[in-house]
Amino acid sequence: MINGKIDVFDKIDDINYIPVIASLISFAAENKWIDGKSITFFQKNSIFKYGKHLVNPYHTKKSYEILFNNDEFLENTLSFADSGGLQELLMDNVNISPIDVLKWQEKYCDIGFALDKIPFKKNLGTVKVGWTFDEINFEKCAEITKQRILDAMKVRIEYKSFKYYAIIQGTNYKLYKKWKEIIDSPGIDGWCCKSPTNSSASLAETAVFAIKNLNKPTHFLGVGQLTKSIILFYAKKYFKYPISFDSSSYDTGAQFRRYNLPFYFNGMESIKMDKDEKYNISNFNEFCSCPACNMMSKIMDKPDKDKYMGYLISLHNLAQNVYIFNYLKNIYKDSDKMRIFVNNYFKEQTAEKILQCFDYIDDAVKNGVEFAKQKHIHIFQEFKKTTRQQTLI
Numbered sequence: 001m002i003n004g005k006i007d008v009f010d011k012i013d014d015i016n017y018i019p020v021i022a023s024l025i026s027f028a029a030e031n032k033w034i035d036g037k038s039i040t041f042f043q044k045n046s047i048f049k050y051g052k053h054l055v056n057p058y059h060t061k062k063s064y065e066i067l068f069n070n071d072e073f074l075e076n077t078l079s080f081a082d083s084g085g086l087q088e089l090l091m092d093n094v095n096i097s098p099i100d101v102l103k104w105q106e107k108y109c110d111i112g113f114a115l116d117k118i119p120f121k122k123n124l125g126t127v128k129v130g131w132t133f134d135e136i137n138f139e140k141c142a143e144i145t146k147q148r149i150l151d152a153m154k155v156r157i158e159y160k161s162f163k164y165y166a167i168i169q170g171t172n173y174k175l176y177k178k179w180k181e182i183i184d185s186p187g188i189d190g191w192c193c194k195s196p197t198n199s200s201a202s203l204a205e206t207a208v209f210a211i212k213n214l215n216k217p218t219h220f221l222g223v224g225q226l227t228k229s230i231i232l233f234y235a236k237k238y239f240k241y242p243i244s245f246d247s248s249s250y251d252t253g254a255q256f257r258r259y260n261l262p263f264y265f266n267g268m269e270s271i272k273m274d275k276d277e278k279y280n281i282s283n284f285n286e287f288c289s290c291p292a293c294n295m296m297s298k299i300m301d302k303p304d305k306d307k308y309m310g311y312l313i314s315l316h317n318l319a320q321n322v323y324i325f326n327y328l329k330n331i332y333k334d335s336d337k338m339r340i341f342v343n344n345y346f347k348e349q350t351a352e353k354i355l356q357c358f359d360y361i362d363d364a365v366k367n368g369v370e371f372a373k374q375k376h377i378h379i380f381q382e383f384k385k386t387t388r389q390q391t392l393i
């Protein structure tokens with residue numbers, strides 16, 4: 001407790017699922033409520049309540065400020081704020097100040113990520129957005145990141161229980177280590193890690209780095225689907241500090257009407273409309289008891305149902321994630337139970353790959369990082385690094 005207020009780290013659990021607010025924020029305003037209820041998850045009158053989230057101030061600053069100033073967020077919310085480093089990389093002519101970023105994060109959120117200089121280059125001239133790891137400027141980017149952290153920390157409000165996390169960049173264990181050595185400075189409260197590819201093995205290596213090298217609460221950026229978050233739940237038994245991870249994968253509801261089937265863990269269905277503007281599924285509340293499905297069934301015959309549908313599907317997906325992660329929190333310390341869960345939950349091939357990642361993690365912790373990497377080298381796909389323009393796969 002600080003000044004009678006709860007310290008941010010008192011609100012953090014052992015392992016924390018942090019959904020990115022994403023497009024749902026556009027449904028937070030009163031004119032989008034249904035019967036006085038908001039179809040988001042972060043407000044006091046949300047139909048499904050979940051008290052943790054990540055906001056990307058670059059995209060949703062104004063709407064977020066309004067919610068904050070109107071005291072609409074849930075009591076004891078644990079809020080994370082992104083840095084804007086990715087926007088700096090992806091958008092041209094963007095000038096982001098690390099000091100402004102920190103001031104905003106400190107005012108509106110509990111935990112903020114420092115503005116990093118990302119050692120990747122955007123590939124130009126390709127239809128697909130490709131990234132290239134910038135090996136030549138890697139250390140220079142780390143130096144710039146360190147300077148930004150030092151500049152920003154000068155304006156911190158001392159008495160506020162805001163936590164400042166620094167982001168570790170790199171594409172493998174050695175580079176993570178190098179980056180961390182360069183940017184480490186007194187006053188950093190926690191670390192952020194990002195795995196360079198979408199593979200479970202790549203995240204497993206990132207987790208092993210964190211277990212061996214980071215002695216503060218650690219956040220994993222952009223973790224995505226359960227094939228990746230399951231790796232963190234397994235690795236958690238080796239972490240001495242709390243960990244958190246953000247994900248926006250639930251939001252495929254709003255984007256593609258992708259609906260996680262509640263009774264078939266691994267399944268997804270795309271909800272479609274027929275030519276008479278009727279949905280191919282309508283009795284949601286008869287097979288899912290979450291508040292979003294309940295609401296979908298209620299509005300099914302309303303003329304403006306389509307306006308809400310995608311967002312309600314997103315909210316259902318989020319609720320499913322929360323239920324699964326709450327279960328995994330119960331069993332993560334029990335390796336056998338985790339393995340049984342993986343075998344029951346995923347398709348055979350996927351399950352096999354995930355279990356190999358579990359073995360790699362155990363080996364790396366018990367028998368050393370180098371040994372484990374060599375022994376399990378087949379699970380790691382080669383990460384393309386180049387100094388020339390090349391699309392990463």
Ligand SMILES: [Zn+2]
Nearest residue numbers: 288290293316
């Ligand atoms: Zn549901």
